Amino acid sequence: MDCIFIEALKVDTIIGVYDWERTLHQSLSLDLEMSTDIRPAAASDDVSLTLDYAAISQRIQHFADEHQFALIETFAEQLLDTLRHEFPIGRVKLTVRKPGAVAAAQSVGLTIIRGEA
Numbered sequence: 001m002d003c004i005f006i007e008a009l010k011v012d013t014i015i016g017v018y019d020w021e022r023t024l025h026q027s028l029s030l031d032l033e034m035s036t037d038i039r040p041a042a043a044s045d046d047v048s049l050t051l052d053y054a055a056i057s058q059r060i061q062h063f064a065d066e067h068q069f070a071l072i073e074t075f076a077e078q079l080l081d082t083l084r085h086e087f088p089i090g091r092v093k094l095t096v097r098k099p100g101a102v103a104a105a106q107s108v109g110l111t112i113i114r115g116e117a
C-alpha cells in the first residue's frame with residue numbers, strides 16, 4: 001500500500017485541561033500518514049483520484065477552529081473520525097505534538113493508528 005503524508009502541520013486551536021488554556025490559542029504540530037493506492041491518480045494525472053494533502057490540511061485547520069477540547073486525545077480521535085468520513089482514507093497514523101506543554105521536554109503528545117490498510 002502507498003502512503004500520502006503530511007508532516008509537521010501547525011494548527012492553532014483552543015485546547016487544554018487548565019482554565020488559563022481556555023483563554024488563548026495554542027499550536028499543535030501534526031504528522032499524518034494515510035495509506036492509499038496512488039496508481040489511479042498516477043495513471044490519469046488527476047488529483048481527484050488521490051488523497052489531496054492540501055484539502056486535508058485545510059480541513060484539519062477548519063476542524064481545529066470549530067472545536068475546543070481539553071485533551072489532545074479527544075482532538076486526535078475526533079479529528080480522525082471526521083477525516084475518515086470525508087476522505088477515502090484507509091489506515092491512518094496520526095501523531096499530535098503539543099510543543100511547550102512541558103517546559104523540560106522538547107515536545108509531548110501521542111500517536112494513534114486507525115483503520116485497515
Ligand SMILES: Nc1nc2c(c(=O)[nH]1)N=C([C@H](O)[C@@H](O)CO)CN2
Pocket residue numbers: 015016017018021070071072073098100101102
Ligand atoms: N495525556 C494528556 N496529558 C495531559 C494533557 C493532555 O491533553 N493529554 N493536557 C495537559 C495540559 O493541558 C497541558 O498540556 C498544559 O500544559 C496536561 N496533561
